[in-house]
Amino acid sequence: EAQVTQNPRYLITVTGKKLTVTCSQNMNHEYMSWYRQDPGLGLRQIYYSMNVEVTDKGDVPEGYKVSRKEKRNFPLILESPSPNQTSLYFCASRRLRNTEAFFGQGTRLTVV
Amino acid sequence: AQTVTQSQPEMSVQEAETVTLSCTYDTSESDYYLFWYKQPPSRQMILVIRQDAYKQQNATENRFSVNFQKAAKSFSLKISDSQLGDAAMYFCAYPMNRDDKIIFGKGTRLHILP
Numbered sequence: 001e002a003q004v005t006q007n008p009r010y011l012i013t014v015t016g017k018k019l020t021v022t023c024s025q026n027m028n029h030e031y032m033s034w035y036r037q038d039p040g041l042g043l044r045q046i047y048y049s050m051n052v053e054v055t056d057k058g059d060v061p062e063g064y065k066v067s068r069k070e071k072r073n074f075p076l077i078l079e080s081p082s083p084n085q086t087s088l089y090f091c092a093s094r095r096l097r098n099t100e101a102f103f104g105q106g107t108r109l110t111v112v
Numbered sequence: 113a114q115t116v117t118q119s120q121p122e123m124s125v126q127e128a129e130t131v132t133l134s135c136t137y138d139t140s141e142s143d144y145y146l147f148w149y150k151q152p153p154s155r156q157m158i159l160v161i162r163q164d165a166y167k168q169q170n171a172t173e174n175r176f177s178v179n180f181q182k183a184a185k186s187f188s189l190k191i192s193d194s195q196l197g198d199a200a201m202y203f204c205a206y207p208m209n210r211d212d213k214i215i216f217g218k219g220t221r222l223h224i225l226p
Contacts, residue, residue, distance in 0.1 A: 031212040032212075033212055033213075033214070035216075040121075040218060041218060042203060042216040042217055042218040042219050043203065043214075043216040044216075045213055045214070048211065048212040048213065049212070050211070050212055056211065058213065059213075088155065090157065092157075092214075094207075094212070097207060097208070097209060097210075097212065098144070098145045098207060098209070100147060100159045100162060101157075101159075101207070101214055103156065103157035105154075105155065105156055106155040106156070106157075108155075
C-alpha cells in the first residue's frame, strides 16, 4: 500500500530535550516536505527536499533541522525543543511539483 | 507572492443539503493546479478534488465539484447531498511551480447538522 509513515503519532517532551520525528515513504517520490499545523494558521511549510542530499527552508524553519540521506526517509529533528514548537506536524511527499501530496498521519507534539 | 484565502472559518449545513466553501488565491503564474484537502477528526489529510488551471471544465468527483473562475482567481468547493461523514476541516491548496511548496489556506471547519 502506498503510504507515508510518520512516527511517533504522539509525543510529549520537555524543553531542551532533543527529539526526532521520522518520516518514510514507499512511493519513490522525489519531493518531501514537513509542515506544522496550528489553529487559525493552516499548514505552514518547515523544510522541503527535492532530492537526496538537497534540502531547503520553508516558511518557518527556525528551530528545526532535516536530512535526506535516502530517498525514502526525511526525518525532522528538534535539537532543543521549546513550548512554541507544540503543534501538529505532517510529513508529505509527492512525485512531481504539480501532483497531489500524500500526507503522513501526523505527529502531535507537546513541549512542556 | 502567492496567497490562498479561505474567508469562512466555520460553516454549518443540514444533512442532505448543499454547501459551498469559498477559496480565493493570488498568483502570477499562468499554469498551475489547485486542490481541496479534507481533514476529518482522525487528522489524516485526504485529497478531495484537483483542478488544472488550463482546463476550462470544472472538476467533479461524485458529490464534490468545484467552481473555478480563473480570471477572478476563485476556487470554491461545492458539496452536494451533505453527509455526516463530510464533517471535517477543509483546506484549499496551491502547489507552487517552483520549489516544493504548497500554500494552504487557513481552513474552513464544516459541521453537518443531522
